[in-house]
Amino acid sequence: MNGEADKKEIGTVTTIYHEFESWKVNRGEKTIHAKRMPGFFRTVKNYTQLGLWLPFFLFPYLRWNGKQAILFDIQNRQFHFFNLTVLPQDIWMLSLVLLMAAMTLFAVTSVASRVWCGFFCFQTAWTDWFTWIEDKIEGNPLARRKLDDAPLSVDKIRKKGIKHAIWMLIALLTGISFSIWFVDAFDYWNNLVHLNLPKVGWVVLAMFFFGTYILAGFLREQACIWLCPYARIQGVMTDAQTILPTYDAKRGEPRGKLRRGGEAVAQQGDCIDCFQCVQVCPTGVDIRDGQQLGCITCGLCLDACDSVMDKIGKPRGLIRYASLDELSGKQARKMYQHPRTFVYVGIILIALSGIVYGLTHLGAMTLRVIPERQPLFVIMSDGSIQNKYDFKVLNKTDKDIHVRVSAEGGVPGQVIIGAEENPITHHGRGTSFTIFVKAPGQNVKQEVTPIEFRVEGVEDPGISAEYTSNFNGPKH
Known part of the structure; x- marks a missing residue:
């Protein structure tokens, strides 16, 4: 359901009924069709994904002095970055880059939980693109569920066929885009068109094609829940001071339906049990049940809840980014007050200094x-x-x-x-x-x-x- 079924306007208040009162986290029994809603975090998610992954598709085509500007030439054991060439003797700089990336990931996770998962991760990004295509071709979540349950027909074959064809095209472009970071892009396309790729080229292309098609098209959130190691270890990187999407139970409970005329029963909290937060969640999590493994900190539930609060005349922030200590009434420390933050930042600065020194003293x-x-x-x-x-x-x-x-x-x-x-x-x-x-x-x-x-x-x-x-x- 798209979360807006059976709406009935009563004055200026919208009362919402739907089928998700017994919604549980999906463990693979059925496909989650998340609703797409506009909002601040949806906009941030779109731009961060494009900012990180659009260069993945485009940068290999940049030319510099007649050659590919950025090239990981494994065959000749060289890395070319415009005029800069890094050889295996300078591999220590790559170690520092990996160390800096790991420490940055740990630091961000300790402060703001799984921001990488929610806004940048390739699995999250490709799944988001695949479901956007699915939404455009098959319709809103309710229409997609009906289509899934409908018997085989010409219309169903047409819609499913177009969707899967576009998915396969994106998967193919993903495999090609990965490959051309390691060989000249134009030579690769020439060999691909003439079916003249080496065996390793065909193997890599096939692996990325099927991997992208299956992971983003079919496994989706199951890859995050069951396959991703980071989803398992992120729990030890957070604590009660970590900022993450949280439901303010003191304000929201006891939850209940909004009555006719906008009247609420005595002692009812601000949560009207509309399930909008669940319907927009790409992993099917009900944030009101507390922190869960499936939550990827994308913030889409905040957009959904804020939109409902605006409609019923309640203040925003029933679901918001906050620490568990803050919700329990304890004094919340600032980011710079976390001792581990200084440790992470210190390691990052040391690694960055080493990289800068190496690049400035690299020479030809x-x-x-x-x-x-x-x-x-x-x-x-x-x-x-x-x-x-x-x-x-x-x-x-x-x-x-x-x-x-x-x-x-x-x-x-x-x-x-x-x-x-x-x-x-x-x-x-x-x-x-x-x-x-x-x-x-x-x-x-x-x-x-x-x-x-x-x-x-x-x-x-x-x-x-x-x-x-x-x-x-x-x-x-």
Whole structure:
């Protein structure tokens, strides 16, 4: 039922009757057809879903310098972000990104419960889109229930066929959109149209197609209740101070129907038992029964209840975002008064600082110089002192580069041997080569002399890297 069945206008008051007096949380016995109502939290939900997931579909098509701007190139073990290239050697930054994301999720959950589930989660978003399509094709919840129970007919086949066809199209686009984050988008489409995808490409596409189609189209809230691990662990992240959708039982109870003329029986609370909060809930939860596993903190029940309160002339907030302590009359602490909030924020800031440092010191090329240890130096026949160094150059660009080797500091009169022909460094991986530094023996005044090596691109001098090492000599 769409929650507005059998409405009877009595003056300015609307009395609502419906079939949900015995509504219980659905455990998969039947499909939940949630009513869609306008309101503040519905608007927030729509915009947050679009803000997070629209880039998922569109960003892979961005081009930069003739190539895909954002690309997780697993085959070549590279991540391209416009001019930035991250290689496996910089994987520690990904660890910090994951740590920051996890801490942000924990912090938000501890303060405002399952905001991720209600407004951002891909399962929530795709299910919401699928049910919106279902609503447009099959009608409101009452019409959809009647259609489900109706015998097979041409009209039923037509509506169900169109709905499932659109669902499959969205599922297919989801699989394609995921795949093109890892391969060039235009090459992928060309291979897909010509049925020339590699085996792994077909497997990934099939997995996302069937996964999206089944999870969002059929399992819906059951995936949240039974399959999602976060739904299980979120309970340990909240406490009586956490803000979440709550029903004010002191104000609402005892609940009862609104009588003719808008008169309420003695001792009746503000809840008129209209079940609008249940009908809009995408997981079938009755928020008036207290906190439940199925509640995803989407706030749609707040919109529904506020609209009813407006109609019957009662103040809003019978269902509102509040902590359990607040409802019980205890002093509610502010967000910044939670000790765990400072812990989460501290970890987030540390991880963010590490990421910023890594990105600002990433560079297009890195250099590591390892001096020979056995022996530390060699005394040549002409009395000069020679050191041997292994150079390891990581070229993070997308092209091979010849490098020019130079050194600053060290010993006066030193010369570099072995890099006269400008060694080539291969793109996207490390390249090793050996050089020697020889200096006149009479100029070596100390046992260890600092020396700074520099490699510089011949084709592009702007690409360079430095490394400080030591020049070793005999004791004096």
